[in-house]
Amino acid sequence: MTKQYDVIIIGAGPGGMTAALYASRANLSVLLLDRGIYGGQMNNTAAIENYPGFKSIQGPDLASNMYEGATQFGAEYGYGAVEKVVDNGATKTVKTDTDEYEAKTVVLGTGSQYKKLGVPGETEFSGRGVSYCAVCDGAFFRGKHVVVVGGGDSAIEEGIYLTQLADKVTVIHRRDQLRAQKVAQDRAFANEKMDFIWNTEVTEIVGDDMKVTGVKLLDRETGATSELATDGVFIYVGNLPMTEPFGDLGVTNDAGWIPTDDHMRTAVPGIFAIGDVREKDLRQITTAVGEGGIAGQQVFQYLEDLKATASVK
Incomplete structure (x- = not known):
């Protein structure tokens, strides 16, 4: 017999765990569902220095602390790779690779993943000089030289942010002009700490036993190769939303992100979205936690409204 819940939260990152805390504290039956260990990308972060209340904390430690809080009021935790969510109106069916669950509401918090360059050294030096988040890791490079790969809004805006910390920021772009908004380009070109290498691809990230020491480059016009110390x-x-299982729900936009209102409500009643999977600008632990709190409370309010409507009828 399929077990039923008031809410199933898909994704046990910081947003999902916060939603579980709020919903379970409101005396709702909660299933927090993830395909792996709770914590999400926090488990791949050596030190987190921008989460309030901690001068610095190891990512896995923060994940563990959040999990204890998320489950203290009875929220259950389950493993499973979600393959599909079906909207039945009054209930929702969540199908995983091993089980099937029913709930009155669902919170989508599966997050996103960074597009990779796919070059040698990228995986090996992840967390040891290779990063995908300047706000998260920029402070580790104070007074140093860093390379930014890309030419879109994120690359240029994050590059500008890094100039507040690093001594020099070199932007490497495979084309001869940036794709970022004009205002961001103007700021970047006017920044004395930023320089640009055009029509060039990073073909390899190199380093020693401890950290990144440089990148190997290919000039797309001349075919010349070189190595730049960094x-x-x-x-x-680019960034990719992890929303494939929700494609049939009608909650994603053309790019795969999930638009919501300020209450984290999607286009489908009873389905909410939080964290990095949402269509938004800033993707941080702090923003995910805030959205999780809102969603947890809104799930409670949604169910209360359903009760009130049913009693009137």
């Missing part, structure tokens, strides 16, 4: 590589070649 202390860090920040990669911004």
